[in-house]
Amino acid sequence: MLIESGADFRRHFLTGYNGAMTEMDRDYSNTVSVIIPVYRLEKYIIETLDCIVAQTYKDWELILVDDHSDDSSASLAEKYIADNELQDKAFIYHQTDEKGAASARNRGMRESHGRYVAYLDGDDVWRADKLEKELAFIKDKDAAFVFTGYEFADANAVGMGKIVHVPPTLNYRQALKNTTIFTSTVMFDTEKIPREKLMMPLIKSEDTALWWRVLREGNIAYGLDENMVLYRRPGKNGQSLSSNKFEAIKRIWALYRKAERLNIFVSAYYFCFWAFRAVLRRI
Numbered sequence: 001m002l003i004e005s006g007a008d009f010r011r012h013f014l015t016g017y018n019g020a021m022t023e024m025d026r027d028y029s030n031t032v033s034v035i036i037p038v039y040r041l042e043k044y045i046i047e048t049l050d051c052i053v054a055q056t057y058k059d060w061e062l063i064l065v066d067d068h069s070d071d072s073s074a075s076l077a078e079k080y081i082a083d084n085e086l087q088d089k090a091f092i093y094h095q096t097d098e099k100g101a102a103s104a105r106n107r108g109m110r111e112s113h114g115r116y117v118a119y120l121d122g123d124d125v126w127r128a129d130k131l132e133k134e135l136a137f138i139k140d141k142d143a144a145f146v147f148t149g150y151e152f153a154d155a156n157a158v159g160m161g162k163i164v165h166v167p168p169t170l171n172y173r174q175a176l177k178n179t180t181i182f183t184s185t186v187m188f189d190t191e192k193i194p195r196e197k198l199m200m201p202l203i204k205s206e207d208t209a210l211w212w213r214v215l216r217e218g219n220i221a222y223g224l225d226e227n228m229v230l231y232r233r234p235g236k237n238g239q240s241l242s243s244n245k246f247e248a249i250k251r252i253w254a255l256y257r258k259a260e261r262l263n264i265f266v267s268a269y270y271f272c273f274w275a276f277r278a279v280l281r282r283i
Contacts, residue, residue, distance in 0.1 A: 031114030032060045032131050032187070036122050037104030038092075039067040042076055044123040044232070047157060049080050051125045057132035062090040063112050064122075065104040068097050073122070102206035106199045117188045117198070119207075123232045124184040125157045130228040134187050143222045144192035145214055148185040150229035157230050166223035172215040176260070177273035179252065181221060183207045184229045193219065201259070205251040209259045216260075248278070 034052060038045065052062055066074040074092060081090045093111055095104065105119065116135060120126065130148070138146045152162045166180055175181070186207075188198055193214060200206040201213075215221060252274055256267035 026113075028061075028113045029115050030059050030135075032057070032116040032118050032135060033063055033108075033112035033114035034060055034118050034120055034131075035063045035065070035105055035108035035112065036120050037067055037101045037108070038064050038073050038077060038122055039069045039098070039101070039104070040071050041069070041073040041122040042071045044157075045073050045076055046080060047125060048120065048122050049077065051128070052120070053084065053086075054128045055126070055131045056129045057135060060089065060131060061112070061114055062086070063108040064090070064092045065107045065111075066092060066094045067099060067101070067104045068095045100202065100206075102200040102202050105206075109195050109198055112195075115189065115191055117190055117195075119183045119186050121184050125153070125230040125232075126184070127228050127230075133226065134185075134224060134228065137222070137224045138187055138189055141222045144189050144219050145211075145221045146187050146224060147181045147221060148224040148228040149226055150182050150185055150231050151227045152233045153230040155232060157232055159230055160233075163227045166225050168223055168225070170215065170221045170223065172212065175212055175215050175221065176256075176270045178277050179208055179274055180223075180277065181208070181211050182229065182231060184231065186211075203254075203259065205255055208252075209255055212255070212260060249275075 036048065041048070049062075052060065064074075064077055066077075074094065077092060081087060081092070091111065093107055095107065109117065116138065118131065118134070134146060134148060137143075147166060149166050150164050151159045152164070153159050164180060164182070166185075167174070167178070170178065170181070190198070197214070197217075198210065200210045203209060211221065253267065253271060256262045256270060257264070262270070
């Protein structure tokens, strides 16, 4: 039996397809919507899906957005969902052309239903208790925006022993100096920050731009200083590490100057802090 796309399945689910509970009857007040953009992930997507299924916290829905990938990532994910009978909580949406990670995450945000939203890059891996601990943390802090520590990993998702520790809180000015918030560690409460305010801008380093915008509006990001995520680092995006570093410098400078509209002197001030901390994270 062919799995339906996310939109088609949701339409059937609303009308009680196959006798299932209708979506309008479901309580999403404690559900975590996990958003994964899918593009050229055929080597990693199964392991990433495994880490979702292995979560000790089970009230989640999975939103995968296929960004018109030209490999077998989407078909592998569809088969995984069917084989594991996850059709009532895992959905795939297909972009008509390649639009980038920001657009894919924004599509996922629009299609999601859970009160809480968490991001996961399709080549990273969560610890089994990540959702359980982070959800308890966001509730305990009565926070709108939380993030966790993480560990650099090799291409096989084996931890390399370099764990990035995070501060207890970050406000806007602090975040300009410290871009330690990593996408696959973030969780938002959409009752405190509505979905329309969580749309990523269609620029490079869109995730950091979103964190800054949310914090600029007066929110505080709370850090759970526990290693919850394995971040695959070597060869990411098919680039060398030196190439990635040069690209990161260009992107952060563009964010200061264009996205935040800081003058050149203020930008240089924050850039120095960013560069120092970026080096420390990798030593």
